Amino acid sequence: MHKELRVAAYAVCVRDGQMLLARWVARDGGKRWTLPGGGMDHGEDPYDTVVREVEEETGYTVEPVALLGVDSMRRTHPRRLGAPVGFHGLRIVYEAHVTGGELRYETDGSTDMAAWHPLDEVSSLDRVGLVDVGLALWRERPGTGRVTGIPEHPADAGN
Template sequence: MGRVDYLHDPDAPPANSVVPSVVAFIQNDAGEVLMIKRSDNGRWALPGGGHDVGESISDTVVREVWEETGIKAEVIDLSGIYTDPGHVLAYDDGEVRQQFSMCFRARPAGGEVRTSNETTQVRWVDPTDLPKFDIHPTMRLRIEHAMDRSQLAPYIG
């Protein structure tokens, strides 16, 4: 299933759903960031996905990271909540989601990097190399906020 992200685009289709979702900012001991190349839009992103009924939100983080990357994650804290109604995600099946995403800081706790049906590549990336990657501006914002450990409270916006 393909996906197109619209950010404050007057030609964007109107949203018809809201699905709480998560992304995980994970750094290894070398300071590298776990990144995925999404199979639905070909862009690089933090691993994550939709919250399922019956899960705690931290369980969603752990499940999504495992499913997409093969890495076992331990949630550390919340770095931001993103609810910009001007950011919508249009899927091939007609669903158009209004963004509702929470970014969590996490640490790797085992596993081996692998791809999935949602990822074409998974790799640890040096933060200085991130500008070279095709990353949506809203995902870059999450990464910037998660890297800024001086924040006393999470970003909400």
């Protein structure tokens, strides 16, 4: 079986009781809210990745202020040519504060929208599991940088 590793960095941005999310567009056209962030380029530092990705997806400049934790997820899914792939996503999650820029939508990327959502409404959004992980890390701040008991969403594989 082919193996695929994707390392990515994401931001939990909370301000005035609202959370910044980006709407991810899956390959099948489905749309779900996710944390702003994304895949690391070869040789790129995760800190720089989260700053770059948040700006690309939301228009905001951010300053990561704390490393909240790391989420690891695995699944098997078919590749484009039909052969199965063992996918492993390693997701580095930072708390970040907006320091500049203006809210805008990404064009020609993996997201099509960005918006602030009241914290008490996030659980009712159509979202990927990473949002729940990020919120739990932000609220609990576990010393291990790991939360357990949050179910994975099947559509998380590319996010």
